[in-house]
Amino acid sequence: xxxxxxxPPVPSGAPVGLxxxxxxxxxxxxxxFDGRVETELLEVAMGxxxxxxxxxxxxxxxxxxxxxxxxxxxxGYLHRNHEKIAENVSYLASIPYTDRLDYLCSMTNxxxxxxxxxKLAGLEPPERxxxxxxxxxxxxxxxxxxxxxxxxxxxxxxxGTPLMYGFREREKILDLFEALSGSRMMCNYMRFGGCRLxxxxxxxxxxxxxxDNFPKFLEEFDNLLSGNEILMxxxxxxxxxxxxxxxxxxxxGPMLRASGVNYDIRKVDRYGIYDRFEFRVPLGDHxxxxxxxxxxxxxxxxxxxxxxxxxxxxxxxxxxxxxxxxRNFKPKPGECYERIEGPKGELxxxxxxxxxANPYRYRVRPPxxxxxxxxxxxxxxxxxxDAVAILGSVDIVLGEVDR
Amino acid sequence: MMPMQTLEEIKKxxxxxxxxxxxxxxxxxxxCQQRSLLVDRDHGPQVAAWLRRDDALRLDYLSNVTGVDWPxxxxxxxxxxxxxxxxxxxxxxxxxxxxxxxxxxAVYHLYSMELKQGAVVIRMRTGDRDQQNKLPSLTPIWRxxxxxxxxxxxxxxxxxxxxxxxxxxxxxxxxxxxxxxxxYVEPDDYEYEPTPHDSVLAKAKxxxxxxxAP
Amino acid sequence: xxEGLRSELSKQGIxxxxxxxxxxxxxxxxxxxxxxxxxxxxxxxxxxSMARFDLARFGAEVFRxxxxxxxxxxxxxxxxxxxxxxVVRLYNQMPEPKYVxxxxxxxxxxxxxxxxxxxxxxxxxFIPVDVHIPGCPPRPEALLHAFMTLQQRIDGQxxxxxxxxxHLNAEAPSEFPVPQFGAKDLEPPFNPEVWQPPRLVRSE
Numbered sequence: 001x002x003x004x005x006x007x008p009p010v011p012s013g014a015p016v017g018l019x020x021x022x023x024x025x026x027x028x029x030x031x032x033f034d035g036r037v038e039t040e041l042l043e044v045a046m047g048x049x050x051x052x053x054x055x056x057x058x059x060x061x062x063x064x065x066x067x068x069x070x071x072x073x074x075x076g077y078l079h080r081n082h083e084k085i086a087e088n089v090s091y092l093a094s095i096p097y098t099d100r101l102d103y104l105c106s107m108t109n110x111x112x113x114x115x116x117x118x119k120l121a122g123l124e125p126p127e128r129x130x131x132x133x134x135x136x137x138x139x140x141x142x143x144x145x146x147x148x149x150x151x152x153x154x155x156x157x158x159x160g161t162p163l164m165y166g167f168r169e170r171e172k173i174l175d176l177f178e179a180l181s182g183s184r185m186m187c188n189y190m191r192f193g194g195c196r197l198x199x200x201x202x203x204x205x206x207x208x209x210x211x212d213n214f215p216k217f218l219e220e221f222d223n224l225l226s227g228n229e230i231l232m233x234x235x236x237x238x239x240x241x242x243x244x245x246x247x248x249x250x251x252x253g254p255m256l257r258a259s260g261v262n263y264d265i266r267k268v269d270r271y272g273i274y275d276r277f278e279f280r281v282p283l284g285d286h287x288x289x290x291x292x293x294x295x296x297x298x299x300x301x302x303x304x305x306x307x308x309x310x311x312x313x314x315x316x317x318x319x320x321x322x323x324x325x326x327r328n329f330k331p332k333p334g335e336c337y338e339r340i341e342g343p344k345g346e347l348x349x350x351x352x353x354x355x356x357a358n359p360y361r362y363r364v365r366p367p368x369x370x371x372x373x374x375x376x377x378x379x380x381x382x383x384x385x386d387a388v389a390i391l392g393s394v395d396i397v398l399g400e401v402d403r
Numbered sequence: 404m405m406p407m408q409t410l411e412e413i414k415k416x417x418x419x420x421x422x423x424x425x426x427x428x429x430x431x432x433x434x435c436q437q438r439s440l441l442v443d444r445d446h447g448p449q450v451a452a453w454l455r456r457d458d459a460l461r462l463d464y465l466s467n468v469t470g471v472d473w474p475x476x477x478x479x480x481x482x483x484x485x486x487x488x489x490x491x492x493x494x495x496x497x498x499x500x501x502x503x504x505x506x507x508x509a510v511y512h513l514y515s516m517e518l519k520q521g522a523v524v525i526r527m528r529t530g531d532r533d534q535q536n537k538l539p540s541l542t543p544i545w546r547x548x549x550x551x552x553x554x555x556x557x558x559x560x561x562x563x564x565x566x567x568x569x570x571x572x573x574x575x576x577x578x579x580x581x582x583x584x585x586x587y588v589e590p591d592d593y594e595y596e597p598t599p600h601d602s603v604l605a606k607a608k609x610x611x612x613x614x615x616a617p
Numbered sequence: 618x619x620e621g622l623r624s625e626l627s628k629q630g631i632x633x634x635x636x637x638x639x640x641x642x643x644x645x646x647x648x649x650x651x652x653x654x655x656x657x658x659x660x661x662x663x664x665x666s667m668a669r670f671d672l673a674r675f676g677a678e679v680f681r682x683x684x685x686x687x688x689x690x691x692x693x694x695x696x697x698x699x700x701x702x703x704v705v706r707l708y709n710q711m712p713e714p715k716y717v718x719x720x721x722x723x724x725x726x727x728x729x730x731x732x733x734x735x736x737x738x739x740x741x742x743f744i745p746v747d748v749h750i751p752g753c754p755p756r757p758e759a760l761l762h763a764f765m766t767l768q769q770r771i772d773g774q775x776x777x778x779x780x781x782x783x784h785l786n787a788e789a790p791s792e793f794p795v796p797q798f799g800a801k802d803l804e805p806p807f808n809p810e811v812w813q814p815p816r817l818v819r820s821e
Contacts, residue, residue: 048700049703049707051652051682055655055656055659056703075550075573076571076573076575076697076699076735077699077700077703078655078694078695078697078700079573079574079697079735080695080697080735081582081732081734081735081736082730083558084582084733085730085732088732097729100656100657100729103656103754104660119435120433120435121433122433122434122435163663167663167664167667167668168667168668168669171667171669184661185661186657186754247463247464247516248463248546249545249546249547250464250465250548251547263519332434334431334432334433334435335431335433335437335439336433336435336437337467337512337524338435339466346466348466350469350512360471361471363467365512370551373546373547373549373550374546398656399656399657402573573699573735575699575798577798577800578798578800579801580801582735589734590801590802590806592802592806592807593731594814595814595815595817597726602732603732611817612816612817614819
């Protein structure tokens, strides 16, 4: 079909100053004869160096004006061969590498790996170690979620304040980790069969102070952000993910629950001792960016509940299974997949043993990578500035996406 | 909640639901006892669709997809065989070669979000590691396989037929090898090490000048 | 200038300085880093700029997203082979005078991920590095120390003569070749003009 492009008349007296005849240089937009503006598609590579991509992630975006018509994520800029290295070292030597997977949550990574090896070899951690693990995992969840909300707000232009508030609280949790393991971020704390060290004297009291002061901060954060007009305008109705698509695409963690699917592995698998604690699973009903933000805020309240119960009930006793053999550890041939509810979603480790000292196959099921499957579906039709908010609400850490 | 069906029951029902399918239960001797179903690659998508649809299973959530490389291993074993030598029955030692492996494998871990049960593990094997490296893609059934199958293609070299966008994901386009395979040789770029030991030392030594190399 | 005269003048409320000192004083207290994080160390870099450690005390809190406005590149984290060309390109886009801090074991040598096939064994194979900080990841205090080291370095630069800094020397290179993706590795695997494996000598 042939369409005729009609040039709009230049108003008389308007400064033109552009070559006449050839419409290419006209400042006025071309319109087709039915009045629709004809635009040219523009391809933009966001990343790998982009301040809002949470690291070295790249999105190849095709734009019509400011509207996203196509989006392809590009990975691999932080592919540092975690799996290959782990297959060439012993089971024990992989634990420090798991710290560096999702570098905001080293404790939960440790736990997922330790749990997987324990199932593979039939080890049972003692009760005190189970309590310590729950405490560490929930503290990690708090630290992760405050950072995430800070980064999300920063991506949307709230430069500084929420992120600084979040990091202020995170530092307090990191102090606890440091007192326990000697390192702020890379704790290298859990072992298959228990934990590396017992809690230092006075640690539980310190932890209780942090837990008791946290609600004040959460209320402040809530007051600052949840009712904020700009945040609501930027996030409500943006990046909607339906429950059906979320399940089919294997989305897990807070992102899945924001779409209204009740699936929390702490409740489903009841790994560790999670069946002893009373807590609820917050669910969203719109599945937009605002719900994802809100789920994380509510999840922190539930984590505090678990923490209070665990800190009250923690028993005395050993922290390592006496039967566990850390050095020269050779599990029987076989395979095992175990998963936990990490702060970002289902974190699982799949291990294949051939009876040797090194795992034959070592695989990490990265929640951040799988959650990015639906990035394009969520972004289509939105403005390019919304893509940043949507990506922020997915909560990715590139160390885990690319491994 | 009803306890989940055993793998034997699933196999039996699967064989009647998908005609012509060849299913085998792969045993697992480790304490966790996670056994899996080995499905022939021609019926993979049909089996997957049935597992997702079936009312008792409802495996609507594909959690983990991974590849495993099994290069061909020849094991030699000495066995004693009774044989008639010159009319007299004698015990003779014979060396028997058994070949195992020689294929790539894709492993899928399935759960049900609706019925909160799982896991069912299915696996498919390629014909060999070079030419017959094709498997049907399960991405049309579970979208969560999309990025993970791309990763297996990149790192192991399994070609998933029917995948909507099969490209390299972690390494750059134009990279030739599949680095997670067991026989991959990584580029030699340890020109110098301040504190070398073990395999790193062996690699670094190759670059030392002759008057220094021991 | 005579030291006695200078002290006498300062008692009268007259402060004298050289242009060189003034120039370096200004430069060292407004080092704007590039907002550029690669991996785990980037989180510690952010923590350094936050309330507890407060990088603003050193005049370096203005993280610029664009390399055109930055003076300092903090290579915070593992440089993979897929990322190395982009890092070099970003460095080339920064205007002189520019400085590089290699933060953490990975940026220095590959660190714990040294045995990875996709990991670059140290960013100084492609661009010159001014300050190295060991650690995995280095604590924020270590990054502050690196800042102070860099400030001392800037302060000590003589603006004339043979050892003048690179940005005042027209012959000194400001851009470095960007490596290409090859079939197996980066091509070239390192830039021989910037980095060469140290010469090993047998000591008797």
